[in-house]
Amino acid sequence: MIEFWLAEENLFFSAAILLMFAIGLLQLVGLSDFGPDFGTNIDTDIDAGADLDSSGEGLLSFLGIGRLPMLILLVLFLSLFGLVGLVGQQIYSGVFDQLLTPWLAVPGSAAIAIPLTGLLSRPLSKIIPRDETTAIHIDMLVGRRGVIEIGKAETDSPARAKITDSHGHHHYVMVEPGNEGEILNQAEEILLVRREGEIFKAISPDTAKFLS
Incomplete structure (x- = not known):
């Protein structure tokens, strides 16, 4: 055999x-x-x-x-x-x-x-449940929080960030500060505020609270 x-x-x-x-x-x-x-x-x-x-x-x-x-x-x-x-x-x-x-x-x-x-x-x-559709359009990441994972994000110098979507899935995107002169350091929590091409603009959640 x-x-x-x-x-x-x-x-x-x-x-x-x-x-x-x-x-x-x-x-x-x-x-x-x-x-x-x-x-x-x-x-x-x-x-x-x-x-x-x-x-x-x-x-x-x-x-x-x-x-x-x-x-x-x-x-x-x-x-x-x-x-x-x-x-x-x-x-x-x-x-x-x-x-x-x-x-x-x-x-x-x-x-x-x-x-x-x-x-x-x-x-x-009929016995095994099917997959749930959890795919999203990348524009739906705007407004989601994440963390700078690799590098330091500065104007014209993006860093890699990990963002969690509404389904709990992680996405890796390149981000730059949404405010001129701002620096987002590695391991810092961020909030995506808009997307410009392949780059997302992000700010610190503390900045968002101050602006609101």
Whole structure:
């Protein structure tokens, strides 16, 4: 059995099964929950108001996207892809006494696993809650508080800041002082007051209280 799993023709399927178990293990011990600040920045924010045409919606529905959390969909696909491939190779080996080349086995298994993933996502969606949409437009960060994380923000010399949105997600943006001559030091709390291109203007919350 081990030789069958480790056969060159089955490595893709064995790797998919192992990856599926690895994701499950990480999720179980909490290591996969790094939070939204992992890889989230000004360049990757998505406008939640973007619309899809009917063909796009139909394709996403066919793939099961939107019915289940993406991590669950990934685990489901990996398990189906690995099982379909290994079972298919077992049947092929029993008939032809050899394993099918991965150049044919891999795309063939994927072609079966993808629609199966979408099909099984329907009953699973009644048991497992779907992802909540928490994507925001970056302009919605204006008015949010954060902290200078790296550097010192001065006029024409921005620093990197971490901002927390209304969903508790972290975003990393470049900020400059909103007031001429003001300096925002590292670890200092800030308030975003406006956006100018890729740069946000910020002031100290104490300054905001004074102005109000």
